[in-house]
Amino acid sequence: MVETSYYIALAGILFSIGAVGFLMRRSVIQMFLCVELMLNSANLVLVAFARAWGNLEAQTAVFIILTLAAAEVAIGLAIIVAIFRKRVSTNVDELSSLKG
Amino acid sequence: MNMVVFVLLALLAIVGAFGVILWKNAIYSALSLVGTLLSLACIFVTLEAQFLASVQVIVYAGAIMVLFLFVIMLLNAQYPSDEVDPLEWVAPAAIAGGIVLAGAIAYTAFLFKAPKPLEEAAKALQGGTPGPVGETLFTKFLLPFEAVSLLLIVAVVGAVALVKREPEGKQVRETLEERATHTPEEVVA
Amino acid sequence: MIVPPLVGWLLLIAFGKRLAEPTSGYVASGMILLSFVMAVLGFAGTMGLAEGKQWHVQLWEFLPFIGGEGKSLHMGFALDQLSSLMTLIITGIGFLIHVFAIGYMHGDSGFSRFFAYLNFFIAFMLVLVLADSLPILFIGWEGVGVASFLLIGFWYKDFNNSNAARKAFIVNRVGDAFLMLGMFLLFKEFGTLNLHELRESFGSINVPLVGQVTKNVVAFGAPGLELACIFLLLGAAGKSAQLPLSTWLPDAMAGPTPVSALIHAATMVTAGVYLVARNSELFAHAPVASSWVAWVGALTAVYGAVSAIAQTDIKKILAYSTVSQLGFMFVAVGCGAYWVGIFHVLTHAFFKALLFLSSGSVIHALEGEQDVRKMGGLRGALPTTHAVSLIGTLAIMGVPLLSGFFSKDAILESALKSPFFDGSKDAVGSINILLFAVMVIVATMTAAYMWRWYVLVFSGEYRGNAHPHESGAVMTLPLMILAVLSVIGGWIGLPHFLGKNANLIEPFLEKVSANAKGMTELKGIVEFIPLICSIIAVIAGYFIANYFYRRDGARIMAEVPNGFGTASRNALFLDKVYDFVLGNPSRVAAVFFGIVDKSGVQGGAQLLGEQVSEAGSSLSFWQSGFARGYGVSVLIGTVALIAFLIVRGFA
Numbered sequence A: 001m002v003e004t005s006y007y008i009a010l011a012g013i014l015f016s017i018g019a020v021g022f023l024m025r026r027s028v029i030q031m032f033l034c035v036e037l038m039l040n041s042a043n044l045v046l047v048a049f050a051r052a053w054g055n056l057e058a059q060t061a062v063f064i065i066l067t068l069a070a071a072e073v074a075i076g077l078a079i080i081v082a083i084f085r086k087r088v089s090t091n092v093d094e095l096s097s098l099k100g
Numbered sequence B: 001m002n003m004v005v006f007v008l009l010a011l012l013a014i015v016g017a018f019g020v021i022l023w024k025n026a027i028y029s030a031l032s033l034v035g036t037l038l039s040l041a042c043i044f045v046t047l048e049a050q051f052l053a054s055v056q057v058i059v060y061a062g063a064i065m066v067l068f069l070f071v072i073m074l075l076n077a078q079y080p081s082d083e084v085d086p087l088e089w090v091a092p093a094a095i096a097g098g099i100v101l102a103g104a105i106a107y108t109a110f111l112f113k114a115p116k117p118l119e120e121a122a123k124a125l126q127g128g129t130p131g132p133v134g135e136t137l138f139t140k141f142l143l144p145f146e147a148v149s150l151l152l153i154v155a156v157v158g159a160v161a162l163v164k165r166e167p168e169g170k171q172v173r174e175t176l177e178e179r180a181t182h183t184p185e186e187v188v189a
Numbered sequence C: 001m002i003v004p005p006l007v008g009w010l011l012l013i014a015f016g017k018r019l020a021e022p023t024s025g026y027v028a029s030g031m032i033l034l035s036f037v038m039a040v041l042g043f044a045g046t047m048g049l050a051e052g053k054q055w056h057v058q059l060w061e062f063l064p065f066i067g068g069e070g071k072s073l074h075m076g077f078a079l080d081q082l083s084s085l086m087t088l089i090i091t092g093i094g095f096l097i098h099v100f101a102i103g104y105m106h107g108d109s110g111f112s113r114f115f116a117y118l119n120f121f122i123a124f125m126l127v128l129v130l131a132d133s134l135p136i137l138f139i140g141w142e143g144v145g146v147a148s149f150l151l152i153g154f155w156y157k158d159f160n161n162s163n164a165a166r167k168a169f170i171v172n173r174v175g176d177a178f179l180m181l182g183m184f185l186l187f188k189e190f191g192t193l194n195l196h197e198l199r200e201s202f203g204s205i206n207v208p209l210v211g212q213v214t215k216n217v218v219a220f221g222a223p224g225l226e227l228a229c230i231f232l233l234l235g236a237a238g239k240s241a242q243l244p245l246s247t248w249l250p251d252a253m254a255g256p257t258p259v260s261a262l263i264h265a266a267t268m269v270t271a272g273v274y275l276v277a278r279n280s281e282l283f284a285h286a287p288v289a290s291s292w293v294a295w296v297g298a299l300t301a302v303y304g305a306v307s308a309i310a311q312t313d314i315k316k317i318l319a320y321s322t323v324s325q326l327g328f329m330f331v332a333v334g335c336g337a338y339w340v341g342i343f344h345v346l347t348h349a350f351f352k353a354l355l356f357l358s359s360g361s362v363i364h365a366l367e368g369e370q371d372v373r374k375m376g377g378l379r380g381a382l383p384t385t386h387a388v389s390l391i392g393t394l395a396i397m398g399v400p401l402l403s404g405f406f407s408k409d410a411i412l413e414s415a416l417k418s419p420f421f422d423g424s425k426d427a428v429g430s431i432n433i434l435l436f437a438v439m440v441i442v443a444t445m446t447a448a449y450m451w452r453w454y455v456l457v458f459s460g461e462y463r464g465n466a467h468p469h470e471s472g473a474v475m476t477l478p479l480m481i482l483a484v485l486s487v488i489g490g491w492i493g494l495p496h497f498l499g500k501n502a503n504l505i506e507p508f509l510e511k512v513s514a515n516a517k518g519m520t521e522l523k524g525i526v527e528f529i530p531l532i533c534s535i536i537a538v539i540a541g542y543f544i545a546n547y548f549y550r551r552d553g554a555r556i557m558a559e560v561p562n563g564f565g566t567a568s569r570n571a572l573f574l575d576k577v578y579d580f581v582l583g584n585p586s587r588v589a590a591v592f593f594g595i596v597d598k599s600g601v602q603g604g605a606q607l608l609g610e611q612v613s614e615a616g617s618s619l620s621f622w623q624s625g626f627a628r629g630y631g632v633s634v635l636i637g638t639v640a641l642i643a644f645l646i647v648r649g650f651a
Helices: A004-024 A028-053 A057-087 B002-022 B026-046 B050-075 B090-109 B118-124 B130-139 B142-163 B176-180 B184-188 C003-015 C021-047 C081-104 C111-130 C134-152 C159-190 C195-200 C223-239 C248-254 C257-266 C268-278 C280-284 C287-309 C314-334 C338-365 C383-397 C403-417 C433-458 C473-492 C505-510 C524-549 C553-557 C563-569 C571-617 C627-648
Strands: C055-062 C073-079 C427-429
Touching: A004 A028, A004 B002, A004 B026, A004 B090, A004 C627, A028 A057, A028 B002, A028 B026, A028 B050, A028 B118, A057 B050, A057 B130, A057 B142, B002 B026, B026 B050, B050 B130, B090 C627, B130 B142, C021 C073, C021 C081, C021 C111, C073 C081, C073 C111, C073 C134, C081 C111, C081 C257, C081 C268, C081 C338, C081 C473, C081 C505, C111 C134, C111 C257, C111 C268, C134 C159, C134 C248, C134 C257, C134 C268, C159 C195, C159 C223, C159 C248, C195 C280, C223 C268, C223 C280, C223 C287, C248 C257, C248 C314, C257 C268, C257 C314, C257 C338, C268 C280, C268 C314, C268 C338, C280 C287, C280 C314, C287 C314, C287 C433, C314 C338, C314 C403, C314 C433, C338 C383, C338 C403, C338 C473, C338 C505, C383 C403, C383 C433, C383 C473, C383 C524, C403 C433, C403 C473, C403 C524, C433 C524
Parallel strands: none
Antiparallel strands: C055 C073
8 A cells, every 4th residue: 555645745746736826827717726726635635644544534524625615616706707797807916906 | 556556646636737737728727627636536546535536526526627617618718818927026936935845745744654554544444435434424523514514505695696796777785975874863763 | 561561662673663653652552551451460469468478580590609608699570569559550650651642742753762762661660660689670770761861862853852861861870879889788788689588687577598697687777777778868869869869850851741751750760769668678777867868858859849939841840849749758768658658659650640741731732832931821722631730730739638638648647757866876856846847848839839830831811822722532531541540549548547447558568668666656636737737738838829820921921030039940059059069170170181182192192003004014015915925925934834843843
């Protein structure tokens, strides 16, 4: 069997890719995709540790996170649609009126 | 043998992840994410989480990503804006930070010492089939389960309320000034 | 019993806007009627209750073990003879006034709000009289205070009205502070605030007491008890408008007339009398405090009567008359004749509510005119109102066979009977001639100013220029019922010489009140002295008023007040005294603190604010508004955190 550490390392790489993508992309939708990627890497960590400890609770937590992600996507996409109606753009840098 | 499978799947996932952030077209990005998610589902199977793997395919790769594609095409937002980046310093900073972060996490990952032999722990999971997972879900996690169901309802209502079009020329919410013009008597009565 | 008005209040507060105008009035009145029926049932039940017994419902316990083991405060209600009689007065008169108000408040924009407040008031008044312990009584006490505040300032758009409401509220707070002090002291002395347990602390009935309290620890006339009773007296003085806290009541007439009738004549202001009667056992063991009660009452009676004589506002005459009558009640309870005080509460509720409502009817008829100099001759225009007012006037004057006669006679008798204390514990004289004489003089003045009121309003020629018209049945019907009650209300307390069983109310209330010590039995011809004096007082008052005021309209209009008149009209300048003693120092203090605030506090705060905002603006570039910029910050933070953890080691 593959050691847990490899899975954690993989999750860390995926997470970092997601974070970099979140910062580089300027389309709101692509940023959102990156957020999903980061969320999945967190899931991977949970599942890997569940096997390491022989405990099903972490897997159940992942199940709940999946549901939560569904809710999050529904709201997030609704917000994107609402913003798009107002601005006719999905570029985050145009949404910078809230500054000090 | 196991290691070969893992490396293959991991490579697939990483390639998909790079696809997500490198494609200019949002549709390609989304499809790359589907690839990552599918390979993650396979990794879940190797991690004794069969139920989660199937849910990952059905819910994530199926429902959620379809929703993404739908919105992208609805808004016709797949093409990137060709404006100048107002924050030029962000991209290099992000790449540098990302590399450091990945390295740091990978480094810490190999500090992890298994608490018990893997084979023994894996057996306790009973393959992560729906039966054992459901048992945990409906006993220990009953309250979070119900809370999540409430959250889903709220999300549905919220999504509908956010996207609902208000009738033209008619403001639904009253402003503070309008509120202030009410006489105290009206407020009291 | 408390529930229906509370429900009514909630209903009207919640849906008041949607209900059409008369509906909310009907809802409110119906709720009170329901309460009244329950009160009648409760009263019928208490008729058969034995001495020292009560119906007691304990709802819950709060602040357990506040004063050590076994001492805790309970939330509960108790019904005995005294409280059931009070509930009858409150709900009965309350109902009639609700009905009257349907007519009186017709067309007012705050119609539902008005009835909501009235319901609210009735609910808390019932809490007050049904409370089984002083803290619960205090809740009701404050509740009616709030209701009174809201209703005095009901037409809050007029600055004077809201000022009057504020004045009433603030003056009441002074009394409340003393009431609380009294409660604290009683708790220290007795270890309980439950009214029943307080009573039993003195009684002979063997009731196990809570905690360490043993029976009769507090001796007759003990300093602690005396002080507590004086605090209670001051608290009662606040609510019942006794000197020196009497100034708010006349101003409280700014509220709608039904409110004046209900709160500021019939029910709420008698709460002070109720408080003393409720704690009769305490006062009976505190002779000094009791004589304080009596003398405060007597002085207030004089003050009210003098002030009432030359007032020109139809309601202010009645207001000062109420102050004076409340003084009468305090005399009665101060003399140890607790049933007499409550008896006068009852009869006074009848005729004063009647008088206020008929003056409301007059005001209504004259489209808001309240100056008696512009009235007169309304006998023809308002026949019903005139008839009931005449009955009410005669009743308050104390004309024989009407209700006021019997209760006032009983008060005079108890004043004469009570022992006279000079500050030491021993009685100086066996009968209290001085107090008696003062009360007879006040009774004369009462007859005089009330007859003046009647003459100025109803007889002679009309001096105003409105077009008076009689009110509708919804207003006159309650008036007639109250008139009947004003006539027959006194017959439950006939004097002793008419037979042993002629007095119904005394044995009924004696069951819950204490027996005061040192009362002299009046024998033979002396027994009739109070009676004769009170009849003489009525006749004298009648002639005085007739001599001065039954004259033609022109002279009334041109009347130049002499020294006495001015003093009376300004209520002995008590307001001015307060303004001078309390108002001037606070104005000076206000100016001083204004300067301190502007230069010191505000300047300091501004300086601080400027410093902070300068510091903030130097960092504001970071708040660029770009989400990705913030994201980089998060990433840098994460990397730094993990780097720190790696360097430190994961321990």
